[in-house]
Amino acid sequence: MATSDETDDRVGQAYRRRLRGAVGRAMRQSRRAVRPLWDRFRFARQDLTAATPTLPRVAYLFIAPFFLLFSVFLAFPVFYTLYLSFFEYQGVGQGSLFWIDLGPVYLEIPQIAQLNFIGLGNYARLLGNELFWQSMFNTSYILVIQVPLMIGLALALALALNASFLRLKGVFRTAIALPVSANLVAYSTVFLLLFNEQLGFLNYALAGVGLGPVPWLTDAFWARNTIIAAVTWRWTGYNMIILLAGLQTIPQQLYEAAEIDGANRWEKFRYVTLPQLKPVFLFVIVLSTIGTFKLFAEPYVITGGGPTNSTITIVQYIYRQAFVNFNLGYASALTVVFVAVVSAFSVAQIKIGGED
Amino acid sequence: MREQRRKDAVWQFLTYAFVVTMVVVMMVPLYWMLVAATLPQEQFLQFPPRLIPGTAFLDNFAALQDRLDFVRTIRNSVLIAVIYTLLSLVLCSMAGFAFAKYEFKFKEPIFYTILATLVLPIQLLVIPLFLLMAQLDWTNTFRAIILPWAANPIGIFLMRQNMKSIPDALLESARMDGATEFQIFYRIALPTMRSSLAALAIILFLFQWDLFLYPLVILESADMYTIPIGLAQLTGFQRIYYDQIMVAATLAIVPMVVLFLVLQKQFVSGILAGSLKE
Numbered sequence: 001m002a003t004s005d006e007t008d009d010r011v012g013q014a015y016r017r018r019l020r021g022a023v024g025r026a027m028r029q030s031r032r033a034v035r036p037l038w039d040r041f042r043f044a045r046q047d048l049t050a051a052t053p054t055l056p057r058v059a060y061l062f063i064a065p066f067f068l069l070f071s072v073f074l075a076f077p078v079f080y081t082l083y084l085s086f087f088e089y090q091g092v093g094q095g096s097l098f099w100i101d102l103g104p105v106y107l108e109i110p111q112i113a114q115l116n117f118i119g120l121g122n123y124a125r126l127l128g129n130e131l132f133w134q135s136m137f138n139t140s141y142i143l144v145i146q147v148p149l150m151i152g153l154a155l156a157l158a159l160a161l162n163a164s165f166l167r168l169k170g171v172f173r174t175a176i177a178l179p180v181s182a183n184l185v186a187y188s189t190v191f192l193l194l195f196n197e198q199l200g201f202l203n204y205a206l207a208g209v210g211l212g213p214v215p216w217l218t219d220a221f222w223a224r225n226t227i228i229a230a231v232t233w234r235w236t237g238y239n240m241i242i243l244l245a246g247l248q249t250i251p252q253q254l255y256e257a258a259e260i261d262g263a264n265r266w267e268k269f270r271y272v273t274l275p276q277l278k279p280v281f282l283f284v285i286v287l288s289t290i291g292t293f294k295l296f297a298e299p300y301v302i303t304g305g306g307p308t309n310s311t312i313t314i315v316q317y318i319y320r321q322a323f324v325n326f327n328l329g330y331a332s333a334l335t336v337v338f339v340a341v342v343s344a345f346s347v348a349q350i351k352i353g354g355e356d
Numbered sequence: 357m358r359e360q361r362r363k364d365a366v367w368q369f370l371t372y373a374f375v376v377t378m379v380v381v382m383m384v385p386l387y388w389m390l391v392a393a394t395l396p397q398e399q400f401l402q403f404p405p406r407l408i409p410g411t412a413f414l415d416n417f418a419a420l421q422d423r424l425d426f427v428r429t430i431r432n433s434v435l436i437a438v439i440y441t442l443l444s445l446v447l448c449s450m451a452g453f454a455f456a457k458y459e460f461k462f463k464e465p466i467f468y469t470i471l472a473t474l475v476l477p478i479q480l481l482v483i484p485l486f487l488l489m490a491q492l493d494w495t496n497t498f499r500a501i502i503l504p505w506a507a508n509p510i511g512i513f514l515m516r517q518n519m520k521s522i523p524d525a526l527l528e529s530a531r532m533d534g535a536t537e538f539q540i541f542y543r544i545a546l547p548t549m550r551s552s553l554a555a556l557a558i559i560l561f562l563f564q565w566d567l568f569l570y571p572l573v574i575l576e577s578a579d580m581y582t583i584p585i586g587l588a589q590l591t592g593f594q595r596i597y598y599d600q601i602m603v604a605a606t607l608a609i610v611p612m613v614v615l616f617l618v619l620q621k622q623f624v625s626g627i628l629a630g631s632l633k634e
Contacts, residue, residue, distance in 0.1 A: 058537040059463075062454035066447040066507050067466070073504035074473055077484035084483065092490055112487050157378060160371045174620060175379040178386070180627065181616035184566045185584035186608035189591055189601050190389045199400075199598065201388050233385065236378075241627050265367070294477050297568045297584070301591055315479050315569070322483050323573055332483055339480050346475030 080112070081332045085122055087115035089328035115329070122333035132334065134309055135317040138224065142313070143292045146228040151285055153232070154239035159273070161240070162247045173244070177237035184234070188301035191230040192217075195302070220310035223303045227311055230298050235291065239284050246280030247273070279352060286349040293342050314338050389609070392602035400599050413603065420590075420600040428579060429586040430607060436501055436582060437564040444506045444560050445553060452515025453541050457527065467516070474509045479569060486573050496576040505564065511556055514629055518552040519545060551625070558619070558626035565612070583608045 091114045100106070126132045160166060161173055179187065194200050195216035203213045216226045254272045263271065274281075296315040299305055305312035305320075312320075318338065322331035392400055395410040420426055454460075455467050485504055486495075494500040522545055530540045546553070568584040575585055587608065590601050616623050 057460070059454040059458035059460040062458070062541070063451040063466070066451035066512060069447065069503060069507035070470060070473075073485065073488075074481065074507060074509075075469070077481045077488065078473070078476065080484040080487075081480055092487070112491055153378070156374065160375050163371060165368050166371065166375070172375050172379060174617065176375075176382050177620075177624075178613060178616065179382055180623070181562075181609070181612040182386075183583060183587075183608045183612065185568055185587045186605040187385070189587055189605050190385050190609075192591060193392060193598050193602065194385055194388055196598075201384070233382065237382070238627060241624055245624075245628055290477075294479060296479070297566075300568075301588055318479065319482075319569060319572075323486070328483055328487070335480055335483060339476060342477050343475045350475070 081335055084113075084115070084329055085333035085336045086117060086119060087329045088118050088121070089326065089330075090114040090116055113328070118329070122330045123337075125330060126334055126337065131309060131312070131317060135312045135314045138309075138311055139293060139295065139313045142224060142228055142231070142295065142311075143289060145225075146231055146292055147285065147288045149228070150232045150236050150288060151239060151281075153236050154243055154284070155281070157236070157240045158243035158247055159269075161244055173240075177241055179234050179236075180238050180241075182234060184297040185301055187234055188230060188298050191226070191233070191298075192302050195226045195229075217303055218307050220307055223307060223311045226302060227295070227298055230302060231292065231295065235288065239288060242284055242287075243277070243280060246277050250276040282352045283349065286345055286352060290342055290345050290349065293338075293345070386609070386613075389602050389605055392598055393606040395599065397597070397599050412599075413606075416599045416603045417607075419597070420603050423597075423600065424578060424581075424586055424590060424604075426586060426604055426607065429581045429583055432498070432581060433565065433583040436498055437561050439498075440502045440506060440564045441557050441560045443502065444508050444511055445557060447506055448508055448511030448515050448556065449519075449546060449549065449553065450541065451512050453519050453545055455512070455516040456519035457522070457524070457545070470509050470512055474513065478505070482570050482573055485570070489574060495574055496580055497574075498580070500574050501567070501571055501582075502564075504570075505567075508560060508563075511560060514552065514556055514559075515549070518549060522548055551622075552629070554619075554622045555626040555629045558622050559629065562626075 157176055161169055161176075166172070195202055197203055197213055197215060197217065200216070202216065206212075206214060214222055216222050250273065254276065255268060258268050258272050294315055295313045296319065299311045299313050299316055300319075303311040305316050314334070315338070318331050318334045321327045321334060391407060391409050393416060394413045395406055396412040396415065399406055399410060399412075417426075455463065481504065485500075489495050489500045492500075526544060527540050530544050531537075535543065566584070567582075568588070571582050571585050572588065575581055578586075578589070581589065583604075587601065587604055590597075590604060
């Protein structure tokens with residue numbers, strides 16, 4: 001048996017050697033065969049390079065991929081929402097909107113949805129809808145309290161972190177800006193637990209100082225405040241970073257000049273810091289206003305819009321109408337109204353941002 | 357003089373007290389999350405609540421994994437965010453380069469059309485995109501999540517602004533040496549944009565990472581969930597297992613916190629670039 005193994009091995013080795021020779025030969029041959037092909041490829045590439053559009057036209061190649069996606073997934077949907085807002089949605093489209101049969105070529109653009117034209121019916125409906133006004137009110141209520149509270153805190157923190165005497169600036173700044181990295185839904189679930197009436201840390205801490213349990217999530221008034229607290233926690237550091245960057249651009253000489261004039265701390269803030277910071281400050285306000293208008297994840301997770309719709313926001317109402325009740329036409333009309341409001345703020349933002 | 361010094365001392369003390377209080381306020385929810393994630397369920401439900409982290413993180417994680425494959429959820433989120441960021445960086449920098457460095461017909465109208473969409477909230481697109489994806493048969497796919505936002509107006513705007521600062525002479529000399537326009541773009545323009553690209557990458561990554569409403573509409577099956585959708589599903593059950601949810605929240609938040617600590621400079625420049633558009 002052993003000998004037969006050895007012979008097998010010897011045969012194998014010889015076979016392998018021969019094979020190696022064959023492979024080498026084949027490769028050498030193929031390389032010789034491939035060389036003209038490779039050259040042809042190189043020439044073709046050079047031709048292609050020479051043929052690529054020169055300066056003005058190459059630009060279209062650069063923007064083409066972006067523009068293609070932009071047209072299909074951004075520009076078209078914007079107009080389609082507007083279109084949809086005049087219709088009643090009846091189901092996913094089955095037929096085709098447009099088709100052309102050229103023998104071998106058959107082009108078909110499917111109908112996106114089955115629609116029934118109702119003019120301004122959706123708009124009339126939303127104006128008369130109580131829940132629409134409720135959601136508008138909730139959003140405005142949260143806005144009016146949350147934005148000033150958050151901007152005030154952010155400004156105070158930015159001023160403190162900009163003060164010359166403060167040590168450990170980097171540590172404080174990092175700690176306060178940390179929530180910026182927290183995923184919206186993840187931090188919302190943390191607040192859901194934090195404000196839980198029985199298990200929550202907050203009611204436990206309040207009990208420690210002798211205050212009774214607060215119905216954070218089950219009372220309309222407190223539920224709104226819970227949302228306000230959550231949003232403020234997440235975004236204060238974000239605004240502080242922007243305001244701090246704004247503060248650091250104020251020239252130091254202005255403060256020195258004010259000091260020589262005998263200005264105290266308040267006067268320096270009032271007559272140097274505020275006017276200098278004004279564009280950034282206004283900008284942060286507009287940015288936060290838009291952000292709060294778009295509120296969705298927090299009320300969705302923390303309160304679910306409840307209790308009895310006292311925390312439902314506009315976007316949440318749109319979501320319910322569109323994807324729970326499948327009133328996509330009506331939801332589009334709501335979206336158009338919502339976007340009109342937000343865009344007004346956005347235009348203000350660009351105006352303010354563009355001033356400096 | 358002494359009066360002034362005492363006033364200063366009081367002021368400084370108050371400033372420190374305020375800043376430290378705020379730091380504590382910022383830290384409490386995160387600490388509480390870690391405590392809840394590491395305590396066994398029965399200890400966690402005690403009153404008064406325990407305030408010291410336990411050692412049951414892995415047990416809670418196993419229980420979570422039994423109900424929802426959260427490892428897969430994280431994988432989905434990372435995959436989507438990374439592919440999206442890379443794709444969008446390529447598209448935005450290419451288009452931004454064209455708008456910054458070439459003259460062509462309809463340049464201004466095209467650019468301002470794109471810019472106009474900056475003011476539109478993304479919620480506007482959810483309904484039509486849902487119908488479009490249903491028509492394309494793309495619901496419950498990652499490409500439906502990635503592609504629509506890849507053409508990001510903020511991205512093209514930032515890239516154009518920053519690429520304007522590349523000197524024309526540099527590009528011209530490369531052109532003299534026989535470089536093609538595409539080589540000029542990726543050999544010369546892109547390398548000078550490294551810090552802007554990093555800031556934009558963070559903006560794009562966080563945008564996709566936090567996207568909630570749209571994937572909520574598009575993704576249907578549990579194996580396709582991203583982190584926000586998975587977490588929202590966990591809170592929607594009849595009985596809410598807080599310890600498991602806190603494990604999931606920890607897994608969603610802690611890696612990003614670490615990333616923030618490591619890349620703080622880029623995060624800050626991302627925030628400033630994304631907000632102060634001019």
